[in-house]
Each structure stands twice: as structure tokens, then as C-alpha cells.
Amino acid sequence: MTASAASLDSIRTEVDRALRDFLDRQRPHFSDPHLAALLSAAEDFIAGGKRLRPAFCHWGWRAAGGGDDPGLHVAAASLELLQASALIHDDVMDASDVRRGMPSAHRRFERMHAEAGWHGSGRQFGEGTAVLLGNLLLVWSGEMWRTSGLAPEAIAAAQPLHDYMLTELMCGQYLDLLEQAQGESTFDSALRVALYKSGKYSVEQPLRLGLVLAAQASHAWIDRLCVQYGQQVGIAFQLRDDILGVFGDPAETGKPAGDDLREGKRTVLIARALASATPAQTAVVRSLLGDPALDAEGVAQLRTVIEETGALAACEGMIKRYLDDALHALDQAPIEEEARTALAALAVAATSRRT
Amino acid sequence: MTASAASLDSIRTEVDRALRDFLDRQRPHFSDPHLAALLSAAEDFIAGGKRLRPAFCHWGWRAAGGGDDPGLHVAAASLELLQASALIHDDVMDASDVRRGMPSAHRRFERMHAEAGWHGSGRQFGEGTAVLLGNLLLVWSGEMWRTSGLAPEAIAAAQPLHDYMLTELMCGQYLDLLEQAQGESTFDSALRVALYKSGKYSVEQPLRLGLVLAAQASHAWIDRLCVQYGQQVGIAFQLRDDILGVFGDPAETGKPAGDDLREGKRTVLIARALASATPAQTAVVRSLLGDPALDAEGVAQLRTVIEETGALAACEGMIKRYLDDALHALDQAPIEEEARTALAALAVAATSRRT
Numbered sequence: 001m002t003a004s005a006a007s008l009d010s011i012r013t014e015v016d017r018a019l020r021d022f023l024d025r026q027r028p029h030f031s032d033p034h035l036a037a038l039l040s041a042a043e044d045f046i047a048g049g050k051r052l053r054p055a056f057c058h059w060g061w062r063a064a065g066g067g068d069d070p071g072l073h074v075a076a077a078s079l080e081l082l083q084a085s086a087l088i089h090d091d092v093m094d095a096s097d098v099r100r101g102m103p104s105a106h107r108r109f110e111r112m113h114a115e116a117g118w119h120g121s122g123r124q125f126g127e128g129t130a131v132l133l134g135n136l137l138l139v140w141s142g143e144m145w146r147t148s149g150l151a152p153e154a155i156a157a158a159q160p161l162h163d164y165m166l167t168e169l170m171c172g173q174y175l176d177l178l179e180q181a182q183g184e185s186t187f188d189s190a191l192r193v194a195l196y197k198s199g200k201y202s203v204e205q206p207l208r209l210g211l212v213l214a215a216q217a218s219h220a221w222i223d224r225l226c227v228q229y230g231q232q233v234g235i236a237f238q239l240r241d242d243i244l245g246v247f248g249d250p251a252e253t254g255k256p257a258g259d260d261l262r263e264g265k266r267t268v269l270i271a272r273a274l275a276s277a278t279p280a281q282t283a284v285v286r287s288l289l290g291d292p293a294l295d296a297e298g299v300a301q302l303r304t305v306i307e308e309t310g311a312l313a314a315c316e317g318m319i320k321r322y323l324d325d326a327l328h329a330l331d332q333a334p335i336e337e338e339a340r341t342a343l344a345a346l347a348v349a350a351t352s353r354r355t
Numbered sequence: 356m357t358a359s360a361a362s363l364d365s366i367r368t369e370v371d372r373a374l375r376d377f378l379d380r381q382r383p384h385f386s387d388p389h390l391a392a393l394l395s396a397a398e399d400f401i402a403g404g405k406r407l408r409p410a411f412c413h414w415g416w417r418a419a420g421g422g423d424d425p426g427l428h429v430a431a432a433s434l435e436l437l438q439a440s441a442l443i444h445d446d447v448m449d450a451s452d453v454r455r456g457m458p459s460a461h462r463r464f465e466r467m468h469a470e471a472g473w474h475g476s477g478r479q480f481g482e483g484t485a486v487l488l489g490n491l492l493l494v495w496s497g498e499m500w501r502t503s504g505l506a507p508e509a510i511a512a513a514q515p516l517h518d519y520m521l522t523e524l525m526c527g528q529y530l531d532l533l534e535q536a537q538g539e540s541t542f543d544s545a546l547r548v549a550l551y552k553s554g555k556y557s558v559e560q561p562l563r564l565g566l567v568l569a570a571q572a573s574h575a576w577i578d579r580l581c582v583q584y585g586q587q588v589g590i591a592f593q594l595r596d597d598i599l600g601v602f603g604d605p606a607e608t609g610k611p612a613g614d615d616l617r618e619g620k621r622t623v624l625i626a627r628a629l630a631s632a633t634p635a636q637t638a639v640v641r642s643l644l645g646d647p648a649l650d651a652e653g654v655a656q657l658r659t660v661i662e663e664t665g666a667l668a669a670c671e672g673m674i675k676r677y678l679d680d681a682l683h684a685l686d687q688a689p690i691e692e693e694a695r696t697a698l699a700a701l702a703v704a705a706t707s708r709r710t
Contacts, residue, residue, distance in 0.1 A: 264475060
């Protein structure tokens, strides 16, 4: 095991502990037996994330000279509640059936409705409950962040960023919906969505929160590092996500093969394929992309187009260039050496992952 | 105009101003023209509420000796963002088409999708956007509350209550979904939902927040007033809502006649009707309640059952008793006289409203 893998493991352990402690604080509010299903769903959807966002926050904190402080693990772990909330709502919006190899939240509650033989529409019950569960995790994320136990001055310095991150996240997700609806995305518009929808809140903002929590202020070098390293790793992270959404192994991703194709996601990968597709290839994309009933053969046809247009290779090349540029910026930053090494390893892990 | 109506008007003016100022602070984040529709929907859904929750918060603050502080208007107004968020999500969950006489948020965005001739499912686009819009208002509500400008000690004293209110709200809405799904609600379970889903966060918690903001601590008398006045006015408020959902005038409520009947809401009113219905009356309720295609004649049939079983009169009687008990508790509380008069008027307004 490499040193960086060991450190990611140890961050994961601390994050898991902080999340368990937070849920234990909420447990007394769920003493009504009718609420048990809601709490246990919250627990299941919090479990099993990659904990990349807390890791970026952790190493941002260390990069700016932050020391050992249990409060930092709590603040960093709160980002996982936000992520779980976003995934649960995303699955409702995309009508996705599966998440991390389990039924998505709305499907889980739809099944509970069916098994109990309850009244009314099971779909509506499932979706409604998933919206509420996502809301619960969203408000808990803010509560956990604010009650981390970090110094009040640290939290006060970073709170405006945290507030802005949430507004930006909702706006980015809206831009994503709009992009799918408008359909004819260009390469540039798809890239903008990749940055706003995921890149910023997956990498740049967690990193920035950690840096500002430790520095208790924003500095020009922090902003430079967040843009030049954070945004570029963020976009590369999302490009990897796009590739996994088409070519990923269901056993590793926990999502059905070609799920993004079935949902008609207008990713950078697709925009790049369309930009250099022949009329015949364009026709294949137009007829198959977004077909909810797309089967294995359809997935294979679309994969072939994406490979033969050079889009897959182009996206891999972009990931490599963004990563190289990010690592170069990281080298220039006036940060702690241990954090520099860890952030370099984290950038590689985030952009070469298989899940 | 009575003094209390004048004071509610002046609170409304301050609340509207605070909401406008807050939105103006957010406006720079919406410079991308693609985001304009999201911001203007937020503005429309914030406009036009009754501002009852801010009024309970305002008079809680004054009751515990709080003075003139512009920050209080901001903190109180933040409750309207929370309410707008809950209504937007509620309408998605209930598949309601109309809110305050306008299309509900998901219908508004579904229509935008249709008019633009965009790709994919307009329903899915509308619901997805409504979920995000509700999320945006939910996070803004927390941000506005924390950045009111009130003394940090005041906010710190009330923040745990605010956090708990949000958890309780999501749990209460889940219990409501569960109650509708399980169908065979008893009088007691319907009453519990009335308290948890709406009563607490409409009256008790706004009042409690105002009291604790001013007192910068919780006291036994605060708790007593919140339970004996706040919860009872809250339940009576929800009972009035239940009655308006069946008997309300669409021109006043801004919702279609008998909307709650079409949605199959298992309210206290319905539970009370079923408790003393003849077999024939029970059959009418079972066959019509929750029928999405329920027409005017069906609404009239159900209204007749609710009146003839005595359920309407019983609910009116309950409202009166809860109100009387609340006013009695208010008389005993060690609070400022001006606030006592205003809270009495507010309790009457909240439980005798026609919209």
C-alpha cells in the first residue's frame, strides 16, 4: 500500500467515525417507530462513499498549516452528507434505479410501499420520500459543518464560501438539466456544465474550504491554487465520471452499464463525439442516446461511435493535460510539503479511478 | 383597520423588504442568462405569502423583551424562504398543479420545457427543476437566518432550535406521506400528523425562535408558552387548513376546490368523518377520496358526508377549544403586554383565515 492510499484510508476512518457520531446525535429525534425507515435509509446512503471530498478538504487544511484537530474531520465529513443528498435527489431527477449497487432511494421506498400493500401511487411515495430524505441530509450537512467544534473564527471565515458552494451546486445542477433538455450541447457548454455541476463542488470548493478554515482568510495564493489545481482536477474528475458512465464496469461502479447513455446525458464525451461524427455516426447517436429502453447492443453501438470518432481518446488526453497542469500549479504553491505530496496523489486517484 | 391588522401589515412590509434585499445579494450569482428562469421563479414563489410565520417570530421576540432591531426582520423573514421551499417540494410530492392561483413550480418548468420544444420528458424536467428550486430556497433560508445581523449570542442561543426545526419538518412531512399511504388513519394519528407536519413549524417553532433570540436562553416559561399556546394554535391552524382544503373558496385559497379530497389527504377532518360514518357514508369516502379525476359532483358528495357525520362541526369545535386554551395560556405568560395583545390577535387570524 502506498503512503497516499494509507492516508486516504485513515481519512476515511475518521470521516466514517464523525458521520456515525453525528447520526447518533440525531437518533433521539427518531424515537417514533414510524421514522425508523427514514433514519436507516439515511445511514445506508451515507455509507460507502469514496470520501474524496473530505480528503480534499483535509489536505487543504493541512496545506495551509492546519494541525491535528478533530473538528476538521467533522467539518470535512459534513461534505459527504451533502454529496449523499445530491445523489439521492439526482436519482429522482434522472429516474435512476440503482446507486452504488443498491436500489436508489426512491426505488427503495417505492418497494417498501409495494411490499406493505399501501394505498396510492408507490412511485409518488418513493419519490416524495427521497426528496425529503435528500432534504434531511442537506440540512444535516449544514448543521454538521457548523457544529464541527473548529474555532469560531475559522468557521466564520469559511462560512460565506460554504453558503456560496450550496447556491452554486443547485445552479450547476439546474444548468445540467437545462443542457440535457436543450439537447444540442456544444463542446464548450458541456465543459461548462462539467465544471459547474461537479468539478467545483467535488474538488475546488472542498479544497478551498479546508484552506480557508486553516488560514482563517482568503489569500491570492489560495485562490490561484483553487483555480489552477482545484478546477482542473475537478473537470478531469468529471470527465472520468463521463467515461465511467459509458465504459465503466457495473461490478465496480455500482451502476448499470451505459447508464448515462440511457439517460441521454449530454457530456463532454458525447459533445466531442458529435463534433467529429460522420452523418451515419450522428444518426446512431441521435436515435439511441436517451432511449430509456437502450439494451446491451445499443450501448455497444454508442460505445463504438465514441471510440471511432476519437472522442474517448480525446477525453483521456484532456484528463491527462488537466492533471499535468494541476500538478504543475501544485508545485508552485506555497504549501506544506506533506500536503503537496498528498494532493498530487489525490489528483491522480480522483482522475484515474474505476468507480 | 384594527391595530393588529396594521401591525401585521407593517411586519409584512419589513419581511418583504428583507426578502428583496436578500435576493439582491444573491443576484450576482445569477449573471449567466441561463439561470434567469431559476431566479425569477424563486422571486415569484417568495412573493405573496401570508407572512404568519415571521409574525409569530416577531411577536415572540417582542414578548421576551426584544427591542427594535432590523436583524430580527431578516431572521423572521428567512422562515418564508423555508415555507416557500416546503410548498414547492410539497407540490411535487402531491403532484399539485396549482399554488396561490399560479401553476406550481414543477408545472411552470414543465410548461417552459413544452414551449421551448426541448428534448426528453417535460414532466421530469419540471419536477427536477422544482426539487432544485426548493433546495435553493432551503439553503437560502438557513443562510438568511444566520446572516441576519442579530447579535451572535442571540443566534447562537437559537441555532440548535433552528436545526431541530428543520429535522422535525422533514420528519413531519415524511409522517404525512406515510399516513396517506397507510390510508387507515385514526383520529389520533391524523392529529399527530397535523401537529408534526405543520402545527409545530408554522406556529410553535417560529414563536420559540423569536422568544429564544430575545432571551438568549430557553426558560421554563418559554417552553410552557410554546407548548400551551404555540402547539394549540398550531394544531388549530392546521385544522383550519384541513377545512379550507375541502370547503375553501378557490378564489380565496388559490387552490382548486376540494384539492385535498382529490389528493386523498388523510386529515383529522376525514378521520373524524369516518369515525362516525354509516356504512353507506364510509363507502362514499372509500370510493371517492383520493380519486385524481374527482369532479365537482364528487367533491359535493364528500362535503355532504363530512357535514352530515358532524365532522365539520366537530373540527370547528376543536379549533375553538384549542384557541380558547391557547389564549388562556397566553394570559398567564410573563410577557410584554403589547406582545400579548398581538399574539392573541394573531392566534385568531391564523385559525379563522379564509386563505
